Amino acid sequence: MTVNDDSFTNWKTREEIAESMIPIIGKLHRERDVTVLLHSRSLVNKSVVSILKTHRFARQIAGEELSVTETMPFLQALTTLDLGPSQIDLGMLAATYKADDRGLSVAGFTAEAVAGATGANKIERREPRDVVLYGFGRIGRLVARLLIEKAGSGNGLRLRAIVVRGGGDQDIVKRASLLRRDSIHGQFHGTITVDEDSSTIVANGNAIKVIYADDPTAVDYTEYGIRDAILIDNTGKWRDLEGLSKHLRPGIEKVVLTAPGKGDVPNIVHGVNHDTIKPDEQILSCASCTTNAIVPPLKAMDDEYGVLRGHVETVHSFTNDQNLLDNYHKSERRGRSAPLNMVITETGAASAVAKALPDLKARITGSSIRVPVPDVSIAILNLQLARETTREDVHDYLRDVSLTSPLKRQIDFTTAPDAVSSDFIGSRHASIVDAGALKVEGDNAILYLWYDNEFGYSCQVVRVVQHVSGVEYPTYPSTAV
Template structure:
């Protein structure tokens, strides 16, 4: 049996903590070992928020504070509190993949700082600022087979891209897409204040997150076109933050290549769940967003909301847990990536726990 892949996490906020927790709930848990976390916050708070989470509940295990480490189910994870990549001796940790979850690094020269500091590979929890800023952008289930193992910087795209690209791919393959308009209804994020304040250059994001529906900018259209280049120039998108803690939705308006009735369209979407097992789900139940909290799928199509209106026009509604689904996709991508490069890994060196 090959040795576990050694992971480190940089940035232990919402996604970083979900990645750690998802691993302990994942069938991939024996394939990976999280050996280090870098997070500026203090260790006591890190331990507390790992054990207790307002969105996902109590950790199904035990998290304790050790001496410069988190102790998760009896295993030590080394913790550092650096604010720059260069302050951490990544090389001495012997890691295989760094999961960059801070959201602070999007340009190649910024991400390269981790490589220069001793990380052999970086999986980024956001899109590169341009396609050239990363070696490969992955939406698991769509193009993960394109990973060669020779990449040093890979992007896991965004939660919204992971949610909508499988749906658009299925529709385009079956009917062709002439145009698509995406409206994301996204739960609040940490770049919004609880009360009005000086938090952001975008004036809308200076307003209270829990008191208003807030339109924000989005790069979703560009993200879709990177993964589905045949749709270049055909996709537009906007995003609206809504005052809930978690779970988001995409309202998709699409003009297909031919007319189709809603029952036929839903039949195709239901069948597509077999094409993307574990990633795409379908339901006709009368849902509210809370039903999908802690749901590991990339997207759940709400068939009860499907509408068609002649001339190829259709309206679909897609739910997704923007934290938990995305964290699970990071682990999926790390798993495939490690399969590609694992034959090149050196044997375990002495001194690594």
């Protein structure tokens, strides 16, 4: 048999194993509210090839490929346990088992590693929490996709309504079409139907009421059977407590803003300061996409090396706030054609760092350039550290952070030598460290951080909503390698 024949046989074997993993992963998700991960990447509702690619991706961050032959025994062990709602990372299970020298069986080690989610320790499955989207633009539609995707277990979050301004004939049909197809993020995974008579969009069996209103104070959500809901404001029209309080109508308990909050509105970056949210806090902000991209790695660097000062330069994809062609705009430069120019503009991300990282004493400055790409941006974080280090040390540290730290859902890591912006469309992380571009000299470190400013940010928003709703389940194993 030739080398090519060996490779093909090996591929077919791994395909067969991955195929057998799908029903197990699906059953755990539907029946027990368990989300199976691989190095923080969900394997729920993934195809055979996607599962294999996710395993192969591990070589970029862990240094070697992870095979389904290694992870399948851990998945099978999970089926024998009395599991409660949780997230279980097969990649971490395999890594910690490999480092363990006690000679335990896979079944015994797995039972010990996820003990916090089994038997008397497991948490109860919670009733679905109603969610309302106010606005249905780029972020609103991506958040909708994520909420629909996460409703698969029948628990957690449930998108009940979308509030928009009336747009004329066939408004709901057009909005459903924009949810169904996206020029950047592709087709919606599932089915969408529209009931114009009842003003309802049904997506993967989820009935979503479309409410038409020009003013938040004109809506009584209890009329639609909505109770104690979390409202996500995607419009950015109101950013202070006074304006956002207008959303606190009958049926709405909390308001989450998908833009930087002003005044006393807390700016939350999941993974960094989400645990500071008070139970009785009704209004909060998820900050900006750039703030979410830079704050987790900034915290990681400060924790390990100390940061004295820094500057962030963002090369940001253009947005709907800019003009397609030259035309009047209230802001300087943004009136010039977005697809034809690089546009220098301001960013509030640097100043927002203080809200998310109040213990960071370093002064962080920032600026931004909008460029003619529709999605995925890069932040160049230039830091003066409190001590000297080496490129190899920072490289290995950030790789480990992306694998084993509490920030592993926020920080990703790539060693791909020819990585470009479009490679990161659809990334669920807040930012991705580009290992090849990393520069370190003495006490100066320059990090290049890719981020999907649409989808990655939307994932951060949903994580915050899960946290405040009480349906953010713990991840196992919880200990680092």
